[in-house]
Amino acid sequence: MSRLPAPEIPIPEHDIGLVKDADSDVKDVKVAVEGLSADSGGVDGKDEPIVTRKELWSYYLYYNGDNGVGPNGYSLTLFQSWATAAGYDPVFGPGSSCNAPDASGQCVVPWGSGVRAVSSVVLVANGLCFAVMTLIFTTIGSAADYGTFGRWLLLFMTVVCWAAQFGSMALTSASRWRTAMALYMLGFISYGATLVFYAAVFPRLARNTAKSREVREKYERGELSEEEWEREESLERNRVSNISTTHSNIGYIVTLALNLSILLPLANDPKVNNYTIVLTNGYWVLTGIWWFIFQQPRPGPPLPKGEHYFTVGWKQILVALKQWKRLPYTFVYLFAFFLLADGLNTTGTLISLCQNDHFHFSFLQNTYLGLAQAVTSTASTLGFWYIQRWGRVRTKRMFVVTNVVTILIPLWGMIGIWTNKIGFHNAWEFWFYNVVFGLFQAPYYAFSQTMMAELTPPGFDNMFFGLFGLSNRASSMVGPNVIQAIINNSGDNWKGFPFLFALCTAASLVIWFGVDVEKGRRDARQWAEEMRGGRAEESGSYGAKA
Known part of the structure; x- marks a missing residue:
């Protein structure tokens, strides 16, 4: 199915930095980075093969299928549906049905020595998923930089997710709601892992396209200024990122349309x-x-002598975190995105719970809503990319536009605390939400990934995308656990929206006013080059600029 492992390429001798005269702190960092980091072809990847048409299209097609309809959509609905069928209305007591015409709207299931609201149980499952993702990304995420471990890791996580999804055929009664929970968690964890390890391929792939190589060579010949080179390279990254996101949305449409045939x-x-x-x-x-x-x-x-795949990740993360003073914008972005991803992911889950309750867990209705989101997502991703290319708009400005809507979504839900007229209480609002989400949040994923790629030191992709994975997925340990406690205590799903509104707002403000992408990109490239072959200055600061 896959090729045999490719031969490992050792770090070239000329890439080992000179540290004899360096400040002791800088020396320690350089030695650690040289021992633990992994760059297969130098900072610019000149020795790496140019991306072929087949390779690029297969990259797009993978994301076309890995669109989340199953593990992030249907599996959640099936789990919540069986848990609700197995539960009872606490107002009427054990033996009552949560789906009865006169039901109070609350539903609990046995949990430990007591009971817990079904929405709270789903959010607990989500929180546990993100906790396991955290363990995966911190333990073996950075190890993907070594040898061919990364490609096999993505394959393994993909196969696990496929197996969990096929296992859903066993979920045929309410008595199996715990099995539904386990399969949902297994599928969601492995799905989240595939997204992160797939995204980690992106920086190396994007800088090895024919276009990226061409503009790099023009810059080296003096035909382009550094600013022009960075702009062209950024546009190429955005092209690959937006096309891959478009393919995910196209796959979303095709999958949902196919499902109507069943x-x-x-x-x-x-x-x-x-x-x-x-x-x-x-x-x-x-x-x-x-x-x-x-x-x-x-x-x-190859993995450094004395290191192990299950420990090197923690050491790399420690080395990466120690660079926050030299890569301030990279780490400010990671921190802000930690909060933003937590807010957005948990908001999506909470609205899904409300939507499933409103439409009585209908796969057909969710498919129609998903199609509305998928069509608008595809159009908006292409539209945003056209606007950016036509106006030569920087990545951050495009990302800011999506952030505004990220804030407005939980604000709308928060209004539902005080009135039933609006605030995700009506069918039209869920249609409206899916359309708005498609129009403005689909490009969010493309631009957030491109922002990270621009702030990542070249050649240290998995090290920093491992941290990005923590921010994007594992950060959501916080939101679901806070929201499930609020819902379990109040019995009201809508009481979770104020926390999410505050979280998204704070994160967006930090990104808008605290991240300078252009300076951060230069810092990242300079850091990477000097970690590889530069000479530290006597003062302990870094030397020649790239």
Whole structure:
């Protein structure tokens, strides 16, 4: 299915920095980085193969199938549906049905020695998922920089997710709601891991396209200024990122449309939801397998002597965190994105809970809503990219536009605390939400990834994208746990929106006013080059600029 592991490439001798005359602190950092970091072809990746058309299209097709419809959508709905069917209305006591016409709207299931609200149980599961993701990213995330470990790690996580999705065929009764929870968690954890390790491929892939190589060579010949080179390289990164995001949205549309071929004719079949998840997963298998066939070998160096794949990640993260003074904008962005991703991810989960309750866990209704989001997502991603390319707009400015809507979504939900007229209480609001989310939040994913790529030191992709993975996925240990406690105590899903509004607002303000992408990009490139081959100055600051 995949190629044999490519031969490992050791760190070139000329890439080992000279540290004899360096300040002791800088010396320690350089020695640590030289021992733990992994760059297969120098900072600029000149020795790495140029991206082929087949390779680039297989990269896009993987994301086309890895669109989240199954593990991030249907599986959650199925889990919540069976948990609700297994629970009872606390107002009427054990034996009552949460789906009865006169139900109070509250629903609890046995949990430990007591009971817990179903929405709270779902959020607990989410929090546990993100905790496990944190362990994965910190333990083996950075190890993906070495040898061919990264490509095999992505393959392993992909296969685990596929297996969990196919396992959904066993979920046929309310008594299996705990199994539904376990399969949902397994699928969601491995799905989240595939997104992070797939994203970690992006910087190295983008800087090895024919266009990136061409503008680099022009810069080296003196035909382009450094600013012109950085602008052209940034636009190329945005092109690859936006096309891959567009493919994810196209895959979202195709998957949902295919599912209608099952959901409509088999509407009365008790296993129709199970069949739908299997079809969704089959589409991903069909589109995702090609990446593991056509991916070209760009391996890192062998694992340093005395190190282990399960410990080197923690050491790399410690080394990376120690660089916050020299890479201030990279770390300010990581911190702000930690909060922003937590707020956005938890907001999406909370609205999904409200939406599932409102439409009685209907896969068909969720498919229609998903199609509305998918179509608008595809159009907006292409539209934002066209505007950026036409106006030569910087990545951060495009990202700021998406941030405004990120803030407004939980604000709208918060209004629902005081009135039932608006605030995610009506069917039209969920249609409106899915359209708005598609128009403004789909480009958010593309621009947030590109921002990180621009602030990542070249050649240290998995080290810093490992931290980005923590910010993007594992950060959401906080939000779900806070929200589930609020919901469990109040019995009201809407009481969670004020916290999420504050979280998204604070994070956006930090990004808007605290991150200078252009200066951060130069800092990252200079740091990477000097960690590889530069000479530290006597004062302890870094030397020649790239």
